[in-house]
Amino acid sequence: MSKRISAKYKIDRRVGENIWGRPKSPINKRDYKPGMHGQRRAGKVSDFGQQLMAKQKLKGYYGNISEKHFERLYTEAAKSKGNTAENLIGLLESRLDAIVYRAKFVPTVFAARQFVNHGHVMVNGRRTNIPSYRLKPGDVVEIREKSKNMALVLEALQLAERDIPDYVDVDPKKMTATYIRTPEFAEVPYAATMEPNLVVEYYAS
Incomplete structure (x- = not known):
């Protein structure tokens, strides 16, 4: 298995969703996280945990781009006029x-x-x-x-x-x-729910 395919499946397993809607995603067969404790009941996720997961999911969706580049896009989105979450999606889609x-x-x-x-x-x-x-x-x-x-x-x-x-x-x-x-967030055909507002909260906190 190539590193690209492995990384793709790893992201799906980590976030617990088939984020690209691919028929071969392992989540289609096993919807719990990897590892020996993957089937344990998930505990309550903190606000920070939700924000982090939203960031990891959105970043991973675009080919798991680097943290440095993703943060740079957020900074540009925050400095631009208008809604930061919408700006961020526009930058990613361009x-x-x-x-x-x-x-x-x-x-x-x-x-x-x-x-x-x-x-x-x-x-x-x-x-x-x-x-x-x-x-x-x-x-x-x-x-x-x-x-x-x-x-x-x-x-x-x-x-x-x-x-x-x-x-x-x-x-x-x-x-x-x-x-x-440049599209609006509502127009982008994500296969899974994305929450760019939580990504903004993650970096703004």
Whole structure:
């Protein structure tokens, strides 16, 4: 099992939820935490514990990005005008790897990061290999010509387990995706309940 797949399953088990809605998640078979004491009744979780779990779940959802980078995104969201929780979601969803995943060019967020890293993606006609690259409304993401026939891509486009959100306009024939606008939290198709307000409380406390 690769480190990416192992990490993906580990996050699901740790938070006790199938956060990507994947049919192969171990939570579908065993909905308790890993380890010999995983089946014990969970005790009451403190406010801090709830905030920490909300942060770990949201951070893990986007490919388990580093704590340093996630905190930097929170700081930027807090300094921007408007609701900090909404701003944070907007920043996360504007990442290049997130849009590659939303466009269904790859099956998982982990695959999206690797796909971008390996140089299979262009933004506005220029090759871009930085997963955290910040997209602006109107930017066009395209799979490079030589990568369009990869089995990973062709299989992902056929997946029925998730829909493409309204803030991404995808042309499956050309394999392009236009980032239309920064989404609101309510528009983002999370498979599990996310609580960015608790993430804000975690960092603000």
